Amino acid sequence: MRSMTLLATLATNALAVALPWQSATDAASGTQLPLVIWHGLGDDFEREGLTEVAKLAESTNPGTYVHLIRLAKDGSGDRSATFFGNVTEQIAQVCEQLAADPILSTAPAINALGFSQGGQFLRGYIERCNSPPVHNLVTFGSQHNGISAFESCAIDNWFCRGAEELLRSGRWTSFAQSRVVPAQYFRDPEELDAYLEHSNFLADINNERVVKNETYKKNLASLNRFAMFMFEDDTVAVPKQSAFFSEVNSTTGEVTPLHERPIYNEDWLGLKQLDEQGKLHFNTSPGQHMHLSAKTLRKAFTQYFAPLEESRLSRPGLVVQRGL
Template sequence: MKEVAALAESTNPGTYVHLIHLGDTASADRQATFLGNITEQIALVCDQLRADPILSTAPAVNALGFSQGGQFLRGYVERCNDPPVRNLVTFGSQHNGIAEFQECAWSDWICRGAEALLRAGRWSNLAQSRFVPAQYFRDPEELDAYLEHSNFLADINNERVLKNERYAENLRRLNRFAMYMFEDDTMVNPKESAWFAEANRTTGEVTPLNKRRLYKEDWLGLKALDEQGKLDFRTVPGGHMQLAEETLEKVFKEYFGPVEVELPPANALLKQTGL
């Protein structure tokens, strides 16, 4: 991540980069990507950014999310957005969830034990409060259980009967929302989740965002962004998180360059990592 931060700074000199962290050590930070309560983690990030002496005074910041970090940053925008995000860019994120859990290596017994628990009890209170992947699991064939028990995704996607209008209001404030999908992504199932699309697990048919109720009824403000030309659907060659430096450099130039605003420009960048 330090290499990515250095690239952001060299591409746009003067950029202040804040690497979001959930633990006091690198090991604790890695553990938090699999174990933890996402709602509590986002609240922690909200406090972390408000306390930053530079970000807290910025009129706006740009945000970059890798893998699951993308939907977590979107959750930050919807729930806090203080400091407000100007441009949000996500790579290989699971905005519409995952329909399958990532398989563990045969030699990783701890991971395989957790995997078995997730598969058998994904809608349990334990899984939905402690295992991060369970909190954005979404199988179209289990929608009733998902809407009733999902600790995170069903809420930030505004899929329940009672909608949170603040979520849509905050997303509509974005200047640009760019979603990158990896063309050969086999880790995220379905890979089209990176674009809020839904895939039929039986037929493989993909329903794009603009054909879904979430878009048509504008539960999240995505239709409004799209109609204003602020919603970008991009692809990247390769597998999950196989990113070339040239790709990131183009992203930093297009979305994270300094801009002229009425207030002094906030040339700041947040980064959240994921899987």
């Protein structure tokens, strides 16, 4: 939820958010897909940390075109949009943004990387539009099963404090569910009825209501890989197990893993289908929420965003990626 912390120094002074993408012509190197990144709460596309991540992605897999999702023309507006806005409208905006990009829209597919809340938002993109289609989705510390508590904010962080107060005092109001971003993925099992009735975003993309959206399931099941990372010492995203779609009883602390939940066993989203095909990966990352090292990121980039062995990617159909 908070801005990421890179534990290793990645030298860069540039603020570029897009790096050259090219389809490799050497059969040995294969096709390098573009990479789309959606940052988390309190971050913005102009942050040096995100530029460092883009540089690392390119150095790990040369030729990677990196697009940092933005919801405003400048960093300040983009950061504000992580706290206040309608997530459904924001995802629709991103659908238009990616479809209009001349490189992303003409690539055979794209890879996607979501940091914290950006992970469940990218999943919403896949389920709702997925054009251009996502090949591999990787999420770090994302709240796929929502949050049941909101972090305390620094005194001088007015964006965060405003969102925190609205979330605590009226999370199920129409105002909060259409304007306060974290409220739209708040999910306390003890308030499940209110959640199912009023949730603007999460209850929909998790297909938890009686009428299921088969397009959501079809789109998510089309992924080549869906890799989720949970931070081992996470106390910011509560519960941390939400990163794996697990449910945690807020009173007893009892954890119900994904494989024991109806969302998996009744396959509301295609997660069971992905899992049975070996395409659903559960990974852990050491440390606190969004405390990421270059080593961890480089390993993920190598495993999930390496060049495709085939020079063409057809839809539907799978292309084997090196190391998977």
